[in-house]
Amino acid sequence: MSDKTPQDPLEQAESPSPVPAPATEQPPAEAPDGADSVLRKIFTGSGMVSVLAVLLALIIGGLLIASTDQRVEATAGYLFARPADFFGAVWSAATRSYVALFQGSVFNPRGSGLAGQIAPLMETLTIATPLITAGLGVALAFRAGLFNIGAQGQIIIAGILASWVGFALHLPLGLHLLLVLVAGVVGGAIWGGIVGLLKARTGAHEVIVTIMFNYIALYLVRYLLDTPAFQRPGETTPISPILDATAVYPQIFGSQYRLHLGFLLAIAATVFVWWLLNRSTIGFEFRAVGANPKASLTAGINVSRATVLVMAIAGGLAGLSGVAQVAGTEKVLTDGVAATYGFDAITVALLGRSSPWGTFAAGVLFGAFRAGAVQMQIQTGTPIDIVLVVQSLIVLFIAAPPLVRAVFGLNPRKKKPATAGTSRKAASTGGAA
Structure with missing residues (x-):
């Protein structure tokens, strides 16, 4: 009797053979039409990209709001002497407008009772x-x-x-x-x-x-x-x-x-x-x-x-x-x-x-x-058109997911190429698609 135990069939499939068989290559899938492919990528991308696109649009919108603020213009004159004043004015201008937007669209703490709020x-x-x-x-x-x-x-x-x-x-x-x-x-x-x-x-x-x-x-x-x-x-x-x-x-x-x-x-x-x-x-x-x-x-x-x-x-x-x-x-x-x-x-x-x-x-x-654009203009004097700008920026960023990922450092994961060994293992276990 031989002392050698029979080798597992899966191990036999994975063991190297004298002449390795080339990995079978799947035929490339037929690519969809260019326009349809672009639209499908835009419309069915990651939901996180949508959230980040809104956030990025709000940030740029805030910068645009600050660029027309009088206090920001005044502090920009001595930016290098007292940079904290300038950045504080930018933050204040943007946040005041967005707080007014929130109060005009979601909850107004100054309303009369809960019904008004x-x-x-x-x-x-x-x-x-x-x-x-x-x-x-x-x-x-x-x-x-x-x-x-x-x-x-x-x-x-x-x-x-x-x-x-x-x-x-x-x-x-x-x-x-x-x-x-x-x-x-x-x-x-x-x-x-x-x-x-x-x-x-x-x-x-x-x-x-x-x-x-x-x-x-x-x-x-x-x-x-x-x-x-x-x-x-x-x-x-x-x-x-x-x-x-x-x-x-x-x-x-x-x-x-x-x-x-x-x-x-x-x-x-x-x-x-x-x-x-x-x-x-x-x-x-x-x-x-x-x-x-x-x-x-x-x-x-x-x-x-x-x-x-x-x-x-x-x-x-x-x-x-x-x-x-x-x-x-x-x-x-x-x-x-x-x-x-x-x-x-x-x-x-x-x-x-x-x-x-x-x-x-x-x-x-x-x-x-x-809903909040009117209240934002009444409270802070920010033009209603800034809302249209933010909406347009959202569309722009939604249509360019790579730009949003690049801004926030979200690189898409790349699939690892299949090796010959994994191909032979998939074939031996019946893992064909």
């Missing part, structure tokens, strides 16, 4: 409501590989239909509001679904089509507001009649705040989009089409149907923003019903990395910027 937060949530729902529409489309910049037009069409149902029909409470909501969502869904249909049937690029649809919706609402069907009697300005009381969103916490039912619907829409993308079959198809349309088609997924459906749902989500405008805050239809919510929704989805809850948080953040 949380009034800024209620206003922030009110402004954030259309940003959230429109941002969800943009984010959902991108998860399916589509760049929906038509939220502006979808909001307008939804506002047209919802307002007409609100002031032209006189129905009981509950039923009237439900029809207003349905009309707005269906209007936005149709406006977005047409884009998806053109994309699926003719190959028309959704960016070009949505841009044109935005202009069509804008000029359509301007035309309708000059017609007897939409113009308020006795008015020469383009404004519709006031919506019936039965067609208006109720205030959640009473008439002292503008926060209305639309915010709860925005939360419900966020949950719906999360469920759709992560728990439903159609959501899996959306994500598969967004990752690789050709592979999805080979796997049996109806890419054309997914394109039409995702654009229709995205339009319906943006339609919620139109309903929130006419039935929640404005109570009337004007040609400025969409304001800039449709375009800001792109930034919100960008900052939220196209995830439902990330988009929700980004919408609240941008709502806080808008």
Whole structure:
């Protein structure tokens, strides 16, 4: 009998052979189109980059605020003699403005009672409501590989239909509001679904089509507001009649705040989009089409149907923003019903990395910027435009993740190349992908 024990099969596989077999190389994956690859990296990058992009934008915004402060200009004259005065003035100018921004958007300790102290937060949530729902529409489309910049037009069409149902029909409470909501969502869904249909049937690029649809919706609402069907009697300005009381969103916490039912619907829409993308079959198809349309088609997924459906749902989500405008805050239809919510929704989805809850948080953040800008200007004299500068800087840094990582010293980890030994070990253990 031999004293040698049998060698383990795995050890035999790992032991060097007289003629080492070359490691099998996997064929390189087919690279996506250049534009799609860039957009996908921008929209689906690390969440930490988003947070740092906001922080970096606030820092630069603070420096811009300080550059226009009179005390900073005065201390800059003797910077080298007393540098502490200069840097103290810079810190004071930036922090005073941001504290005023916080007090105007989240909590004002000088308010009368708790109701007055949380009034800024209620206003922030009110402004954030259309940003959230429109941002969800943009984010959902991108998860399916589509760049929906038509939220502006979808909001307008939804506002047209919802307002007409609100002031032209006189129905009981509950039923009237439900029809207003349905009309707005269906209007936005149709406006977005047409884009998806053109994309699926003719190959028309959704960016070009949505841009044109935005202009069509804008000029359509301007035309309708000059017609007897939409113009308020006795008015020469383009404004519709006031919506019936039965067609208006109720205030959640009473008439002292503008926060209305639309915010709860925005939360419900966020949950719906999360469920759709992560728990439903159609959501899996959306994500598969967004990752690789050709592979999805080979796997049996109806890419054309997914394109039409995702654009229709995205339009319906943006339609919620139109309903929130006419039935929640404005109570009337004007040609400025969409304001800039449709375009800001792109930034919100960008900052939220196209995830439902990330988009929700980004919408609240941008709502806080808008709500607090007025208070910041009143208290410190800082121009409101500085908020637009900060928002623009956020977009810039979100679109350039390597720049943000370089500023904060966050170098991405590089994958170690596979060695021949590890390849043979993977092969022996059946670890093929």
